[in-house]
Amino acid sequence: MRKVADCRQFPSEMNCTLTISGEEDEVLRAATEHAISVHGHNDSPQLREDIRRFLKDEAPAHV
Secondary structure: OOEEEEHHHOOOOOOOOOEEEEOHHHHHHHHHHHHHHOOOOOOOHHHHHHHHHHOEEOOOOOO
16 A cells, blocks of 8 residues: 655644655655755654654545
């Protein structure tokens, strides 16, 4: 199942609206890079675990 990381779940001064969806490993990698480069977080195993914990299942697309 595809996963979603949505910055709108985490209010910030930036009011970031980025949403990333895809396979879990892809989303985790992209969301981690985004958190570091845009939001100024430090790369760490804890950051990656926090992001993984907040991923949601993507709603199935209607065909």
